[in-house]
Amino acid sequence: MQDNLKKLYSPLSLLGISLFIITLIPINHVDFFIYLTVAQLLFVPLLLQCIVELKTSEKVIIAIGMLGVTLVVFNINEVLSITGAGLYLVATALISWIGMRRFLQRGFTNTAEIVIDIGLMYLVIGGVWFFAYIAGIDTGFTPLITWLTAIHFHYSAFLLCISVGFIGRVTTSKLYKPIVVVIASGPILMAIGITLSTTIEIVSAILYIIAIYVLFFVTLRTKFHRLQGGMIRLSIAAVCFSILWSVLYAYGSFTGQSIVDIPNMLTFHGFTNCLFFGGFTIIGWLIYTPTTNQCSFTFPVSQIRGQLKTKNEPYQGLVDDMSDFVSTEKMHKAIKHFYEHTNEYRLFASVRWQPWFWPFALFYKGISTLTQQINLPLSSRKIEMTGKIVTVDATMDSRENPRAWIRTINEKTVFTAIYSKHTTDHTYMNIALPLPFSTMIGILYLHVEDGKLYLTTQAAGDAGIYLAFHKFIIKLPLSEHFTIQATTETQLTALHEMKIFGLKFLKIKYDIQKAKTNDLKWH
Known part of the structure; x- marks a missing residue:
């Protein structure tokens, strides 16, 4: 726990906390915009430092991206806002590359680590939609839907996938792998559904909610580190609650009978995800971050690449003995x-x-x-x-x-x-x-x-x-x-x-x- 508290007091974390406090100053701050800002300035850098040891150059790029978010919030002029969103996009691209780099060092082994990598790689999609919203790019959706898509990939993709990965480091449940398949693919499937087909949207939402509730069941049967268990279970319980609004919204889009509209989604779904899911997730994993059980590959690897050049000296068999x-x-x-x-x-x-x-x-x-x-x-x-x-x-x-x-x-x-x-x-x-x-x-x-x-x-x-x-x-x-x-x-x-x-x-x-x-x- 002491090592993780050091992460809380790291220069990058302190910068994020300071910038977040500063972003609360503008009187023209849109209330719901804070849901994304808190993820960008607090949740992302704090959780990222629980996963990898960042290089100095990586810390600088991420810090610049956080400063870019602050520029956006103050909205001094359009050019500065777009520049700030662009800087944050670069930071998310770096974080996504860190996820890809982790994957390339291991490949298709260790489900828990793969879903963490996926969460990291998802973040750049959130960065792209955030930039599209700030730059006023026509995505084919209303500006509000564009912004909601950005927050979707910060919470449902980045935060949730990484939290599921950490749970996978400690659970022994046989239900874990099926959960990962649904949750890791869920953000993309739901985004495709919103874009192309309400049928895909509602089916993916139903599968997603089933996976979330099964995940909560798994957390109840998983032994966590001291006080951490309560935080993680509360964070997943918050998702179990907030996801109901997504299903009702998808059902309304499918049937044409609106049950939950966007303002309701912002009030309940957004607030619950931000304060309870995001907050409890960060606190829980800061209390203790389980270590990976993935070992480096140590076997010898042939250094020959491309066309083979041999000595043309005949050999009798495939093995000697x-x-x-x-x-x-x-x-x-x-x-x-x-x-x-x-x-x-x-x-x-x-x-x-x-x-x-x-x-x-x-x-x-x-x-x-x-x-x-x-x-x-x-x-x-x-x-x-x-x-x-x-x-x-x-x-x-x-x-x-x-x-x-x-x-x-x-x-x-x-x-x-x-x-x-x-x-x-x-x-x-x-x-x-x-x-x-x-x-x-x-x-x-x-x-x-x-x-x-x-x-x-x-x-x-x-x-x-x-x-x-x-x-x-x-x-x-x-x-x-x-x-x-x-x-x-x-x-x-x-x-x-x-x-x-x-x-x-x-x-x-x-x-x-x-x-x-x-x-x-x-x-």
Whole structure:
């Protein structure tokens, strides 16, 4: 708590408090405008400092944005007001980049951190609508609706998403992930509904209110730090109350029978969100900010980007010794021999794309043809893959003993996969697929059962599919699973399945057979 109180007395926080007090001076201050001002000068900088340690340059840009808000409130002249709104827009863009930067350091892993990132990234949308209101830009809506949209993305998007993320750091509820999906997408869906369809608006509002009430239930069953629990539960209870006005307003728009109008929304919905939701949220998380359980990725990553340059020195197998990964006593010896003497085998593949993925597969085919990476055929007919395994310069790759398996179909490159391994809590197969300016990484966990070998990215620890570029490593929403089994002493089959966001989109069946010397097509 003492560390968070230091944030309350930080120069940025003290500046925000001072500026907010100053903004209460103008006698021509519009009453409802304060709902947005308090978020811009107090709630945003205070909550932001609970998430990240800001650089000095970032503090300066945010401080300038806060000064811009103050210029807007005093409304000295139109040019200064528009300038002030522009400065605040720049500050929100920076905060959104901080959210994007956090995401790029981690990717699609850790739901709690993702929703915090989303909350940070949403803020620039609020900044854009705020600027549009001050500059008098015609958004297709009344100026008041434009302003309400700005406040919507400060409270329902920024504040709520970050608060939900902090709750996710401490809760163990299985209801949490479904809540996140609805709440994180809610601000956009409701904005789309308001713009395009009252049906979308009311459906999204209903889903949103259900998620909010379930979230309140989750907070009741979550153990918080000392006095913090009461504050967080009161803040979510305030949203449970205020959201009813949104539903009634959406219902009125849908039926044409007004139940709640804009003045009512400002009086009850706006006031409740500002004082109770915003106020209790900030107090609650200032009492104690739960620490993230996200660890940095520490596994070795190939430094090869773009087209692979090899030594053209042949290598015998994908691995040197299968016993580095699994107990080979429980595995059929033909599987062990294939991985250690891959060049002695012929490979026949049958590729099947899921019907729902076909439009994406057609688009992807154009890209993969250019990059010559994961360049799979669209046809499902069985076809032979030929190729070679060659040595890769370890000083260029930076991983242990790398070797590249280059597979081709009709002399066109299909895969270029650089195999290595690493050991942390387990010894994993570490596979890199070079891409333009980046590298896709597959970290596979291996285990043996009933003589079969299973390789999967769906396991604890380092397992997963990642994209590395610049200094970022992103875990992708992809997964893959291999099942390798021997049918005879010299023949094997392999099934390769891939999913995106848990949906299967690709299946490849391989027939693998030990070749006679004259039949080998690895070159």
